Amino acid sequence: MSRIALVLTLLVAVLAATGLIIKPVMIHDQSYIASWSLLLAVSLGQAAWYWRGVRLSAVCLAPVLAVLLLGLASYLLPEGLIPYATLEHWAARLPGVSGIDSLRPPLIELFVLLALAGGVLGRTRASLATPLLQSLSLLLLITELWLVLNGHTDSPQNLAGTPASMALMTLLLGAQFSGVVAGWRHTRPSILRSLLPSLALVLVTILVWHQQRLYEDRRLQAQMQEETDRLSEQLSNEVTAHLEAVRRFASFWSLLDVQPTATQWQRQAERYHRDFAYFLNIAYVEPDGTIRYVYPRDDANLAIVGINALDVNRPYIDALSRALREGEEGHTGVVPLLQGMPGMIYYLPIISDRTQQVTGAAAMVLSLPVLADQLYAATRLNREHNHMRLAVADNVIRDWPTAETPGPWTHDSVIALGRHELVVSLSASSAYLLAQQSRQPAASLSIGLLLAYLLYMVVFGHHRMSAQHTSMFRSNEELRREVRHRTQLQREVEWLAGHDELTLLPNRRLFLTTLQRERQQRPLAVLLCDIDHFKSINDQLGHQAGDEALRRFARVGALAIPADAVLARYGGEEFVVLLVGDDADNALEIAETLRQAVMHSGIEHADGRPMTVSVGVATHDDQTLVPEDLLHRADVALYRAKRNGRNRIETDA
Known part of the structure; x- marks a missing residue:
């Protein structure tokens, strides 16, 4: 891989x-x-x-x-x-x-x-x-x-x-x-356990970031659209203002019954031109269509003085004709002007208040680029960061680009100009928008991803510690079981070291240890027992019968002696009893009880004779005890019992 x-x-x-x-x-x-x-x-x-x-x-x-x-x-x-x-x-x-x-x-x-x-x-x-x-x-x-x-x-x-x-x-x-x-x-289980909540947090973080970003973008778009609408409203107000000015100019001449003189026209037109510099010229047209006066009086404007406008094949003839013949005010809409730029020409009839006759018309040529420049200069727009454009239909009237990289959005607002629409477009630069944009979405994304990382670390660490704790707990349990098993085995070994596995009685080693421990007690007696003719049981009935005879003797003997006495298998078919606190008479009585119990235990030889036992009794009262001597005396007494016919009790006296 x-x-x-x-x-x-x-x-x-x-x-x-x-x-x-x-x-x-x-x-x-x-x-x-x-x-x-x-x-x-x-x-x-x-x-x-x-x-x-x-x-x-x-x-x-x-x-x-x-x-x-x-x-x-x-x-x-x-x-x-x-x-x-x-x-x-x-x-x-x-x-x-x-x-x-x-x-x-x-x-x-x-x-x-x-x-x-x-x-x-x-x-x-x-x-x-x-x-x-x-x-x-x-x-x-x-x-x-x-x-x-x-x-x-x-x-x-x-x-x-x-x-x-x-x-x-x-x-x-x-x-x-x-x-x-x-x-x-x-570590796959820990990885999966940690990934699920962490990835869920990542998904939530991405969704929150996306919604915050959309909200912030919409806020910026609404802000830019509001700015565009403000510019459009300002331009619309300017158009309305100059239209009212045109009407006032025409109404002024309606008060006169005679045509204005050149001086009167120039004086009055100069005031309006000073206030509205985007009027390229302000002309007086006689009722027959002849252009009589023009302001300002520059070479381009003076060249049209004396021309009959109704005889010129231009787009504004219909609007001029209605103003002179029908007394209706109008305009040409957006048309190409003789000055080589788009604009509009307003025609307002001058009607005598006394005769109600049309005495002429006031023609005002409006330059849209000059109007746009004047509007752009008057706006509070940040020109360094904003790109503004004015257009009619697909014809761009004026364009003010910015040196910065343009942003992703362009906002338009429309102003009606007669049959045409003046479109105001505004586009802010990316740098300007980013400066206005909140850092919260990016911060939310960063913090959310960091929290997901920390959550993974915490959950993974906790799960690994839990897994290690579980593994350690299992190891401890196995160790405890092993210790318990070994302890049990040790106890069994220790028990086997001091007991006979067949009869479950203490063996010779444990008996001697007990005798050594009780050597200070007085009186002290030892009963050494030997099963009579035990070899014949093994030979005639089998070793299983012999083992059963030994086990039966152990059970019967344990019931026949006092509870504080010690019954042990001394070796082969020999058993020994340690009596602490019993004198010679009590020892003989206990030995007789044991003999009778064995004889009536139910174990028989092959010829039907009951199993019997010979017992040698040795007691100790006041002298210093030597365990070997006590056992020797009991052994001598046992030998005497066997020699005298078995199934009997002899003492060391």
């Missing part, structure tokens, strides 16, 4: 290096070049690790992590701490760099690269959350693909990379996973 992982990693490195060299269309954006450069560095660090160059891998990835963390900080720094314009200025001072986005990857790819680099440094260690980092990379790549496919990358913030970069990161993730998955066999 490591060989496959190394081959895949080298393939990613080669493709990333090739893309950076040939610069295809897919990475023409400098921010994408940053992603590919960092991806190349991560793949080289991963390849170094597969080559067993652990130190080389750390050396390759240390600067990559530093760059990625700086890039993440640029997404998170509040505007009040370090303005975005300052970051742009610092970045632009570097050679070949146009802005901060040239130095940092898109937001999601930045987190993917961080997770991949962390996965390499974590190697196969599940305790360092390598499984979570790889799962996190996969979820982020799926999120990035979903954003691209659904068109949710339309934001001032650079969110996702290209399909090519996503494919390379997925391939690098697959290589990393195939190289480390074999090392997780022993």
